[in-house]
Each structure stands twice: as structure tokens, then as C-alpha cells.
Amino acid sequence: MRHIISVLLENESGALSRVAGLFSARGYNIESLTVAPTDDPSLSRMTIVTSGSDEIVEQITKQLNKLVDVIKLLDMTAHPHIEREMALIKVRVGEAADREEVKRLTDIFRGRIIDVTQQTYVIEITGEGSKLDAFLEAVSPFPVLEVVRSGVMGIARGDVALQL
Amino acid sequence: MSETASSSTAITGAEIFCRSLQAEGVDVVFGYPGGAVLHIYDALYRQDKVSHVLVRHEQGAVHAAEGYAKSSDKPGVALVTSGPGATNAITGIADAYMDSVPLVVFTGQVPTSLIGNDAFQEVDTVGITRPCVKHNFLVKDVKDLATTIKKAFYVATTGRPGPVVVDIPKDVTAASCEFEYPESIHMRSYNPTSGGYTGQIDKAVDLILSAKQPMIYTGGGVILGKGSEALTEFTRKLGYPITNTLMGLGGYPSSDKQFLGMLGMHGTYEANMAMHHADVLIAIGARFDDRVTGNIEKFCPHAKIVHVDVDPSSISKNVKVDVPIVGEVEPVLRALIKALDAANAKPDPEALDAWWKQIREWQSQDCLKYDRDSELIKPQYVVQKFWELTQGEAFVTSDVGQHQMWAAQFYGFDKPNRWINSGGLGTMGVGLPFAMGVQFAHPDATVGCITGEASIQMCIQELSTCYQYQLPIKILNLNNRYLGMVRQWQEFFYQGRYAMSYMDALPDFVKLAEAYGHVGMRIDQPGDVEGAIKEALAQKERLVFLDFITDQSENVYPMIPAGAGQNEMILV
Numbered sequence: 058m059r060h061i062i063s064v065l066l067e068n069e070s071g072a073l074s075r076v077a078g079l080f081s082a083r084g085y086n087i088e089s090l091t092v093a094p095t096d097d098p099s100l101s102r103m104t105i106v107t108s109g110s111d112e113i114v115e116q117i118t119k120q121l122n123k124l125v126d127v128i129k130l131l132d133m134t135a136h137p138h139i140e141r142e143m144a145l146i147k148v149r150v151g152e153a154a155d156r157e158e159v160k161r162l163t164d165i166f167r168g169r170i171i172d173v174t175q176q177t178y179v180i181e182i183t184g185e186g187s188k189l190d191a192f193l194e195a196v197s198p199f200p201v202l203e204v205v206r207s208g209v210m211g212i213a214r215g216d217v218a219l220q221l
Numbered sequence: 222m223s224e225t226a227s228s229s230t231a232i233t234g235a236e237i238f239c240r241s242l243q244a245e246g247v248d249v250v251f252g253y254p255g256g257a258v259l260h261i262y263d264a265l266y267r268q269d270k271v272s273h274v275l276v277r278h279e280q281g282a283v284h285a286a287e288g289y290a291k292s293s294d295k296p297g298v299a300l301v302t303s304g305p306g307a308t309n310a311i312t313g314i315a316d317a318y319m320d321s322v323p324l325v326v327f328t329g330q331v332p333t334s335l336i337g338n339d340a341f342q343e344v345d346t347v348g349i350t351r352p353c354v355k356h357n358f359l360v361k362d363v364k365d366l367a368t369t370i371k372k373a374f375y376v377a378t379t380g381r382p383g384p385v386v387v388d389i390p391k392d393v394t395a396a397s398c399e400f401e402y403p404e405s406i407h408m409r410s411y412n413p414t415s416g417g418y419t420g421q422i423d424k425a426v427d428l429i430l431s432a433k434q435p436m437i438y439t440g441g442g443v444i445l446g447k448g449s450e451a452l453t454e455f456t457r458k459l460g461y462p463i464t465n466t467l468m469g470l471g472g473y474p475s476s477d478k479q480f481l482g483m484l485g486m487h488g489t490y491e492a493n494m495a496m497h498h499a500d501v502l503i504a505i506g507a508r509f510d511d512r513v514t515g516n517i518e519k520f521c522p523h524a525k526i527v528h529v530d531v532d533p534s535s536i537s538k539n540v541k542v543d544v545p546i547v548g549e550v551e552p553v554l555r556a557l558i559k560a561l562d563a564a565n566a567k568p569d570p571e572a573l574d575a576w577w578k579q580i581r582e583w584q585s586q587d588c589l590k591y592d593r594d595s596e597l598i599k600p601q602y603v604v605q606k607f608w609e610l611t612q613g614e615a616f617v618t619s620d621v622g623q624h625q626m627w628a629a630q631f632y633g634f635d636k637p638n639r640w641i642n643s644g645g646l647g648t649m650g651v652g653l654p655f656a657m658g659v660q661f662a663h664p665d666a667t668v669g670c671i672t673g674e675a676s677i678q679m680c681i682q683e684l685s686t687c688y689q690y691q692l693p694i695k696i697l698n699l700n701n702r703y704l705g706m707v708r709q710w711q712e713f714f715y716q717g718r719y720a721m722s723y724m725d726a727l728p729d730f731v732k733l734a735e736a737y738g739h740v741g742m743r744i745d746q747p748g749d750v751e752g753a754i755k756e757a758l759a760q761k762e763r764l765v766f767l768d769f770i771t772d773q774s775e776n777v778y779p780m781i782p783a784g785a786g787q788n789e790m791i792l793v
Contacts, residue, residue, distance in 0.1 A: 067410055071347060071359075082352050112537065119534035125356040125376060128410040221409070 059088070060114050061133040061140060061211040063219050064103040064121060068094050072101065072126040079124065085109065085117050089142075089208035100128070100221075106209045129219060137214040143207040144189045145171075146180045149200040159199060166192045177202065234363040234394040235264035238327070241370040243270045244402040247298050249289065249661050250274070251282040255302025256342060257329025260394040274661065274690060277682035279306050281654040283313020284680070287322045288658025291641045292616055294447070296323035296377050297658060303329040304342030307388075308349065312648060314384045315353040319645025320468060321445055323382035325373045332392040333361055346388045355383030363396040371403045380413025381532040382445055414531060417548035417556060425503075425527045425544045426560040432501035433572035434523075434579075435461040438484065438513075441468030441644065442506020442530060446550035449473065449637040452505065455554050458561060459568055462580055464492035466507050468644040471634035476613070481580065482589075485513040486781050487626040490588035490790055493781065495580055496521055497788040504528045506550045509539040510645070519786030529553045588779045588792055589630055597772035598747050600624060600699040603754075604631035607669055607697060610754050615667040615695075616659045618642065620652035620676030623705035626777045628671040650679025653696070657683060660692045667695065667758065674700040674768075675724055684737035687764050695757050696766045698730060701773045709776045713791075734766035745770040 066072050073092055080087045088106040095102045107117060114132070121127050133140070150156045159178055163170055168182035182192050186209060193204065213219070232240070238261050242250065251274045254262045265273050276282040279301045286297025297317075301310045307328040317324045331340040347359045356376050358369045369387060377385040429435065437459075443452050449472050456463045456479055463473050464484040473480055482489035484496055493515075496502070502524040507513070514520040517539060528535075528542040529550060536545040546553055591601045604627050607615070613633050618641040619625040625642055634640045641659055643651045656670040677698055687694060699705075707722040734741030740763050744753045750769065757765035779790040 071351070074348070075351060078351055112541070116534065116538060119536075119538075123532070123534050125408070125411050 058111070058114070059106065059108045059134070061138070061209060062105045062107065062118065062121070062130055063133055063211055064105065064130040065095070065128045065219055065221070066101050066103060066124075067126040067128065068099050068101040069126060073103075075124050075126055076103065076105070076121065079120055080107075083116075083120065085113065091208040091210055102219075104208070104210050128221065131213065131217070131219040133211040133213060136217050138211050139214060140185055140209050140211040141183055142186050142189055142209045143181065143183045144192075145205040146182065146193070146196065146201060147203040148178050148180065148196055149176055149202055150178050151176055155199055159196060162192070162195050166195070168192065230399055231397040232400050233260065233264065233397050234366050234389070235260035237363065237366050237398075237400050238370070238389070238394065239264045239268050239271060240400055241367050241402055242298065243268075245370070245374050246295070247271050250298045250300050251276055251285040251289070251658065252300030253279050253282055253302065253306060255306050255329060257303035257306075257331060257391045258300060258394070260391065261300065261327075261329070261389075273300070274657070275686065276654070277685050278680065279309035280312050280650070281657070281680050281683045281686065283310045283317065283324070283326060284651045284654035285658035285661070286324050286326070287313060287317050287651070288618060288641055288655035289662045290322050290324060290658070291655070292638050292659040293662040295662075296325055296374060296382075298325050298327070300327045301329070302342065303331055303346070304344045306342075307344055307346040311349065311353065314350055314386065316643050316646040316648045316651065317384040318353045318355065320441065320643065321382050322384065323377045324384040325370075325377050326384055326386045328386060328388045330359070330388045330390040333390045334392065336390065346386065350386045353384075354386050357386035357388065359388045360393050361390070363393050363398045366393060367400060367402050368406070371406045372408065375406050375408070376411060414533070414547050415549050415552060417529065417546035417553040419556070421544060421546045422553070422556045422560050425546060426557060426564055428501055428525055428527055428544055429459070429503060429557075430561075430564060430566045430568055432461070433569060434498055434500045434576045435459070435503065435568070436495050436499035436501070436524070437461050437463040437503045437505070438466070438496065438507055439463065439469045439472050439505040440466040440507025442550050443469055443472035444637045446506055446531065447637075448506065448550035448554050451551050451554035451558065455558050455561075458558065460573060461503070461568070462495055462577070464488065464496065466510070466513055466644075467629055467642070469507065470629060470640045471637045472506075474635040475633040476635055481584075483629055484787075485510075486515070487630065487777050487779065490586045490779050490792065491580055491583040493787040493790060494583045497786065498579070499524045502526045504542070505554070506530060508535045511539070514539065515781045515787050515789075516784050519788075521787075586792065588790075590793060591775070595747065595772060598745065598750060598769050600627050600701070600769070600771045600775055601631050602747065603697060603699060603750055603769050603771070604628050604671060606751050606754055607671070608632045610751070610758060611667055611669065615639070615669045616641065616663060618652045618655035618659060618668070618670045620672045620679075621647045621649045622673050622676060623701075623709065623775075623777050624671050624673045624676070624699040627699070632671075649676040652676060653680050653683045653687075653694070656694045657686060657690075657692055660694055670694055670696045672696060672698055673705060674698055674702065674727055674730070675704050681733070684734065684739060684764070688738040691762065692764060693760070693762055694764050696764070698766065698768045699771050700727075700730070700768050701771045701775065702727065703773060706777070712776070713782070730766055730768040734764070739764040739766055741766045741768065743768045743770065
């Protein structure tokens with residue numbers, strides 16, 4: 058089963074490689090991993106999307122907790138939560154009709170066009186991974202030059218909070 | 222005035238290193254100098270509280286530090302230079318990681334300005350060691366050095382112990398700052414557990430007392446967690462049978478009648494059969510290693526399992542358990558004893574009688590029997606004689622292979638910390654440097670290194686260290702001219718195709734020992750074994766290398782073949 062694990066860890070050099078190394082050394086799946094410092098610059102917050110049986114995910118959380126740089130973690134999957142991913146997509150839109158159609162699709166998906174040239178659009182779109190997949194499918198008739206996806210971020214709904 | 226005062230109290234990173242080690246109560250460092258650690262060596266030279274042992278290869282330094290730590294209640298400390306110094310130390314670090322040995326390994330590093338430049342003797346030590354350390358640090362500022370060393374010792378010795386690497390660039394050891402060693406340390410990201418939850422203790426006691434066919438299975442965690450006394454009290458109170466893992470030997474007195482011997486691949490028939498038929502398994506400080514469980518699908522099919530371990534990730538990793546208790550072994554055992562005393566129920570005496578009767582029947586198989594009338598020296602006989610002649614009081618190190626299993630089977634350990642071997646990583650070559658570390662921790666004790674002609678050659682250069690420091694280690698070389706365990710597997714599972722397992726062109730070990738300044742003896746008659754060991758033990762000041770020419774065809778029995786269950790042993 059797919060799990061989203063959010064991790065608070067020391068914002069220190071090497072902390073990321075400890076987590077990445079753990080996943081490769083123990084053969085755990087890693088679908089995506091995003092990381093950035095939090096409002097407290099001494100802390101990083103990481104969101105890991107992984108999959109495995111309950112036993113494996115239990116081991117993943119235990120092994121993550123065992124890393125000395127990891128302070129706390131939360132398996133979002135156990136709580137009502139929101140997940141978001143952002144994609145930046147560059148599409149070739151040479152013909153006026155193409156520009157019209159891509160603009161329309163972007164509006165439908167509540168994306169934004171953030172860069173325009175004679176030949177190209179850059180589209181910013183945010184949502185769950187499935188929505189991004191659907192949008193990519195929708196624009197696939199047009200020549201997609203580049204896709205950048207951020208990986209998933211997650212946050213629990215309500216009072217549940219991953220904090221110190 | 223104040224300016225002069227402050228500059229006069231600033232000391233160099235190298236001096237901070239020495240003062241920090243002194244503050245940690247370190248009495249000996251095993252190491253090898255080199256360019257990146259010259260400032261540190263200079264500072265070590267100019268103080269006399271921390272002594273330094275010069276090994277002959279960095280691998281030996283780390284293994285010696287392990288031997289020191291495993292046989293004492295202090296962490297081991299090693300010091301090596303950058304680049305090859307660090308890479309040579311890796312095997313020892315990985316060995317310590319697998320067996321949870323508290324170590325602090327200091328590695329020199331090229332100056333911070335050169336890091337990442339492929340400088341001379343540069344290697345990414347923090348990167349290379351990351352998968353085989355409990356934690357590691359790169360110190361980039363001399364102001365962080367003392368605190369980092371404090372953290373390193375704290376992390377290495379608390380919770381589930383393990384090796385910690387501190388990588389120190391050369392310029393950091395030259396720079397100066399005020400020295401203040403922190404008295405205590407708090408790390409928000411590191412909070413090892415101690416006692417177990419009361420609720421779990423009560424659940425465990427209910428299950429333990431309900432058992433009809435109980436079995437206690439304990440591992441190295443009991444030794445590391447100083448839980449032997451509590452374990453002995455707990456086990457005797459219950460009257461239940463107990464087995465130890467390879468790493469757990471000595472955690473319970475082997476001469477006790479409740480002790481069924483070691484379990485696992487080369488464990489006793491009775492221990493493995495009792496595991497297989499147990500209805501309640503009490504696992505303490507053990508990690509359900511594959512060499513213990515055999516085929517995991519067939520492991521303890523009838524048992525409800527209580528598992529006590531300080532490391533939550535050990536619990537339900539390989540085998541799903543029913544009552545997990547996360548905590549240090551000693552306080553948890555004390556809590557269990559207290560709860561047992563308070564409980565109204567008692568173990569079912571009739572069921573227990575029947576269970577013991579069954580176990581005695583398994584024991585009557587005499588699974589460790591061997592031919593005592595052989596005209597060749599049987600390796601088991603050598604170990605048994607060494608045990609008798611040292612009254613089971615020696616510290617025994619071993620290398621890896623058949624001799625290791627015979628040492629585990631035939632040297633009866635009644636006390637913890639006496640049996641020093643490489644269980645997890647299975648590192649050939651550890652025996653001699655382990656013995657050096659043990660002898661430094663226990664200068665007056667008898668230290669025996671039970672080894673084989675292949676393993677001993679992997680760190681043979683340490684004979685030179687032994688001579689320099691006059692370490693009177695007794696080396697028992699069970700010389701069968703084969704990589705014995707490899708040969709045994711080839712005999713059993715590869716139709717006797719002995720690929721590369723014959724040790725040709727062996728050195729003359731007697732002359733070799735003599736060349737290093739030691740006493741060498743070759744023994745090829747069973748009748749001479751006892752006399753030779755006596756003579757070696759009488760040489761209290763000398764290292765004696767006993768080269769026993771043993772039966773080449775002897776195999777380690779009993780054996781659970783790979784993929785088989787605990788009840789599917791090959792017997793003699």
C-alpha cells in the first residue's frame with residue numbers, strides 16, 4: 058500500500074543522504090522524496106512517498122526513527138490528510154488554435170500559464186498526483202517539451218501536527 | 222589583560238582531542254599515524270593520561286578497540302589517518318555495527334579547504350562509513366570539536382550501542398579555541414528508550430506464566446545491556462529452559478542445568494528442538510538472525526512470542542511477535558521479576574515436568590559427540606582441554622569458521638563478556654586483534670585466541686604489535702589446512718568439489734611466531750595436546766602460538782542446512 062511519511066529532521070549536511078541511503082540499503086521503495094528547510098531553519102521537513110506491506114512500512118518508520126538526525130515522523134496515511142504536488146510543464150503551441158486549446162485545458166484544471174513565447178507555454182499546475190497525471194494526459198496531443206514535478210508534499214488535516 | 226588571559230587558555234584542536242578523551246576516561250587508543258593526524262599524534266605525545274597502542278594495520282586498530290569494548294564496560298577508541306587509514310578501518314567499523322559494539326573511531330581528514338578536491342589521501346569518510354555506523358560526524362570548526370566528541374561517546378554507548386565515526390580535518394586540529402568539555406549532552410533527535418511499558422510487562426507475565434512448553438532465547442543484548450544477573454535470576458525463578466545465541470553466550474551460565482546450549486545453525490539439537498516445539502518463546506536482547514531461525518517460515522510454529530529489545534526496529538523485523546517490550550534488557554528483566562513475584566499464578570508444574578522430560582530425551586542424543594579415540598587431533602578436543610585447563614575462566618576470542626563454532630560449542634562460558642567473536646559480519650581475521658584489545662582491558666587475565674590457519678593469516682601482522690606491548694596471548698591455531706567451513710559446505714552441498722578451499726603453501730607457524738619474537742609450538746599428536754596447553758599457560762609473560770595439526774575431515778555438527786527448519790538438523 059502507498060504511504061506518505063513526513064519527517065522532521067536536523068537541517069544538517071548529510072541528513073538527506075542518510076535517509077536516501079537507508080532506503081537503498083534496505084531495498085525499500087521510494088516513489089518521491091521532497092525536502093526543504095522549515096520556518097525553523099535548523100529543521101528540514103521531508104515528505105517521502107513509499108509503498109509496501111504493513112510490516113515493511115512499520116520497519117521503514119522504525120528505521121527512519123533510528124537515524125540520529127531524525128527528530129519525529131508521521132505516517133500521513135494513518136490520518137485524514139491533504140497531499141499536493143506541483144508540476145511545471147512546457148508545451149509547444151505554435152498554432153493559434155493550439156494556444157487556445159491548451160489555455161482552455163489549463164483553465165479547466167485550474168492551472169496557470171506562467172511563461173509565454175511565440176512557440177511555448179509554461180504551465181503551472183498543482184494538485185494530487187492523479188490530477189497532474191490527468192492533465193498530462195489531456196495535453197498529450199500537443200508536443201510536451203518538458204515536465205518538472207515537485208514530488209508530493211503532505212499535511213494532516215485538523216489538529217494533528219508534526220512539530221517539535 | 223583579559224585579552225591575554227583568553228588567548229592563553231585557548232588550545233589547539235589536537236589538544237582539545239586529548240583533553241576530551243581524558244574527560245571521557247579513555248585510557249587507551251588503538252591507532253596508526255599518518256599525515257592528517259600528525260597534530261593529534263603530537264598532542265598525544267605531549268600528554269601521559271591517554272596511552273596509544275600502535276597496531277600494524279588500521280583494521281587491527283578497530284578490531285582491538287572492539288575487543289577492548291566487548292570484554293569491558295567501556296567503549297573502544299581507535300584513531301586512524303585520512304584516505305587509506307579510513308578505508309582500512311571500514312571492516313572493523315562494519316563489524317562493530319553488526320554486533321552493536323560501542324566504539325568511537327576518529328579519522329583524520331584533509332584540510333577543510335581541500336575537501337572535495339581529490340586531495341592526497343582524501344576519501345569521503347563520512348559518505349563511505351554512513352551505512353555501517355550508528356552515526357558519524359565531520360567536524361568543520363574547532364569550536365564544535367569538544368561537543369562533537371561528547372556526542373560521539375554519548376551516541377556510541379547509549380541505547381543500542383554502535384560505532385560512531387568522527388572525521389576531523391587537519392586544519393581543525395591546528396586551529397585554537399577555548400576548551401570546555403560539556404558535562405552532559407542533550408540531542409533533541411536522539412532519545413534512546415530505557416524501561417519498558419508497565420502494561421506490556423503485565424501482558425508478558427500473563428503469557429509467560431500460561432506456558433506449557435516455554436523457552437527462553439537470549440542474545441548479545443543481554444551482554445551489552447549488563448543483564449546477565451537479572452537474566453539468571455529470572456530464568457531460575459521460572460525454572461524454564463534457556464538457550465543463548467552465538468553472541469549471547471555467557472549471558473547465562475553454561476554449566477547450569479537449565480541451559481540447553483547455543484541454538485541456531487550449529488546449535489544443539491535440544492535447543493533447536495525446544496525452540497521448534499515451544500508454545501511460549503521469551504526472546505531477550507536477540508534479533509532473530511537468519512543463522513538462528515533457519516527457514517523463517519518454519520520458525521517456532523507453535524509459539525506466542527515475547528520480545529524484549531532496546532531497539533524498536535529489531536522487534537517484528539524478521540518474526541512477528543505477540544508482546545513487544547521496547548526497553549533496556551536489565552531494567553525490563555527486573556520489572557518482569559517484580560511482576561512475577563507479585564503475580565498470583567505460578568508456572569504449571571506438571572506441564573513443565575513433562576516438557577523437561579521431553580528436553581532430557583532430546584539431550585540424550587548427545588549431539589556434540591565426536592570421536593575421542595581418534596589418532597588425529599580433534600579440534601573439539603583442543604577447545605575442550607583449553608576450557609578444562611583454564612577452568613572456564615579465560616577470555617576467548619575467535620575468528621570465523623569451523624573453529625569459531627567449536628569454540629562456541631565446547632568452551633563453556635559461565636560469565637558475560639568472556640566470549641569475543643564476530644557474529645553478525647562474520648569477519649575472518651578478528652581473533653588476534655580482538656585478543657589484543659581484551660588483554661589491554663584485562664592485563665592479568667588469560668586470553669586465548671581460538672583460530673584457524675586461514676583466519677589467522679588475515680591479521681597476522683598484529684603479532685608484531687603483541688611483541689611490542691608484550692601481550693601474553695595464547696593462540697590456539699586449529700590447523701586443518703582447509704578453509705574448513707567452506708570445505709564443509711562443499712562436501713555437503715557441492716558434491717565435494719573443493720574449489721579454492723585448500724590452504725596450500727602454508728607458512729611454518731612455529732618459525733613465523735619465533736620470527737615475531739614469540740614462542741611457537743607445533744602439536745600433531747592427541748596425547749600432546751594437554752601438555753602443550755599447560756606449557757603455554759605456564760608461560761605467563763609470553764605469547765605462545767600453538768599450531769595444532771588437526772583432523773582435516775572433521776565437520777561441525779549438528780547443522781541446520783540453509784532453508785531447513787529448526788527441527789531438521791543434520792546430526793553426526
